[in-house]
Amino acid sequence: MNLNRKVTLLFVALAASILIALVIISLYAFRSFALNSSTAHVKTAAEIVRVHLTEAMINGTINKREQFLERLMEVQGLSMARVIRSPLVSQQFGEGLQREMVADRIETQVLQDGQPRFSIIDEIGEPVFRGTIPYIASSRGTPNCLQCHRVQEGDVLGAVTIELLLSGLRKHAMTSVIGIMITVAVFSLLAITLARRLVLPVGDTATEIGEVVQRALKxxxxxxxxxxxxxxxxxxxxxxxxxxxxxxxxxxxxxxxxxxxxxxxxxxxxxxxxxxxxxxxxxxxxxxFKITIEEDETKAEIYERFGQLLTKRFGICEYSLYETRDTGHLQVIKINGDENQNCLWCNPQILIRSEHCRARRAGHVVDGLTQEHICAAFVADAQGGEVRQHYCVPIIQSGVVGAVVQLVTTQTIAPCLALQVPYILMFIREMAPVLEAKRLTETLRESSLQDVMTGLHNRRFLEEYVETLVATAKRRHTVLAILLLDLDYFKMVNDTHGHDAGDAVLKGVAELLKQNVRSSDLVIRFGGEEFLILLPDTNGEMAVKVAEKIRLAVEQYKFRIAGGELKKTISVGVALFPEDSETFWQTLKYADVALYRAKETGRNRVLRFAPEMWHDENDGY
Structure with a gap:
């Protein structure tokens, strides 16, 4: 219900209330007026009858009182007038006229207690006001009632009953009430009309404001x-x-x-x-999101956080994340949130020949939601069931595609993904420079932890990684074998053949070391012609075997240098952590002691550290 209707109903209700109140008040006032007026008329008429009867008695014309009553009935509004004698008067003067002889219940009560009675009665559907007035004997005034009547002061001599017709008063009252109602109704209508003229603009304006606000909310x-x-x-x-x-x-x-x-x-x-x-x-x-991933340490953490974003915020559970390696090949980062999967939604050939990936090759978005079969490498039915569609976004880093985000969805919910794509692109745009920064940071860090000439890890890498390595060994309760290797008579190579030949020998040794250890083992150029190999989960016997294998490989290898070939040998010292010592660096010293003893006892040999090798002169190691 709008404001105009509410205001109109309010004014109508007020007008109706006022009208009803005025009608009730008017009817009550007219009734009170009619009763008071009728009472006064009845008393007046009764007094006239009393005076006439008294005068008639004094003048000796009491026998003509019937004619007087008949003429009195001609007064407008009077319907009945009669006189009732009390028993005291009848005893003194005898029975009177017929109409004076019969007393009804009300008249009998008046004769008994001398109190007037007034009431409204209904005679043949017409209201009549009836009043019965007693005549009280009194010695005061003129004439003196006690002079003629043998009664006591205050005795009731009789009663006069007068009946008045109220139809005229009622008609007048109804006419007045109707007139009041019409007048009030007219004024109410005028007031409502005027109020509406004043209020309608307010209501209409309020309604329109409500409508425009509703539109604004939309x-x-x-x-x-x-x-x-x-x-x-x-x-x-x-x-x-x-x-x-x-x-x-x-x-x-x-x-x-x-x-x-x-x-x-x-x-x-x-x-x-x-x-x-x-x-x-x-x-x-x-x-x-950008601020958060900027604080992440590695790209792997960023990819993990982005995968959670796709799943939790956008409800995308099927997706692929690829990264371009330095070789130009694509590497799987995540498939549907799992890091240990091969290609699922793409042909695995893209990992070997990245140009098969359209997003990697073109460097712009590949919209498979609106263009089916746009990329030949996409596998739409990789998991069976409903055919999938894809949306691939390349992440540009340093002017080339550094990574590819592939969103996968069914045809049923593809329109929903299309609506979410602009928001996902915002996160990808924020993620791209952070990935680029992390890539550059990792490249710089790797370069600082890598020996430039041999490509092996350097001593700085060992210093940063050793805590993790030690903690892993302690947590898993395993042995970490430490092999310290040193080329025999390497200084002669530089002095005889030059530093280029020495560099070639070091590079060749580095390749031999990598070829003869596991991928989980760490090969470090420890300094000059010294190399360090860390063998996790390797006992003393196996460590010695690996060291002997390396020694033999170096001994049999022919290093190519300018002007010919060169053969070299290597000495190895072996120590075990935490068997030989509870600290890594002390164990490394023990490996150095074993290496020194191997050098001292003839070179080109492998020695496992023994406690008797340690003596006071080794404290400088």
């Missing part, structure tokens, strides 16, 4: 409120219109700017306000 700010008056209501309408215009202009500007950032312009059927709020919130969330 993102529509083009509607305007009609300015009907120049008063405060009109000013409110004008202010609302200016506000809507300001919001429309401001929101349109915000939408354009946000659309530039998100790549999505709201359609005509979108709620412009909700869509803008959603996009702004997404921009804020993307900025927060």
């Amino acid at each position: 993102g529509q700010f083009k509607a305007r409120v009609t300015q009907r008056t120049t008063d405060d209501v009109g000013m409110i309408a004008a202010h609302v219109n200016r506000l809507l215009e300001y919001l429309d202009h401001g929101l349109s500007s915000i939408v354009e700017r946000v659309a530039q950032l998100t790549g999505r312009m709201p359609s005509g059927i979108d709620n412009q306000l909700e869509t803008t709020i959603d996009m702004v919130n997404s921009l804020a969330d993307a900025a927060t």
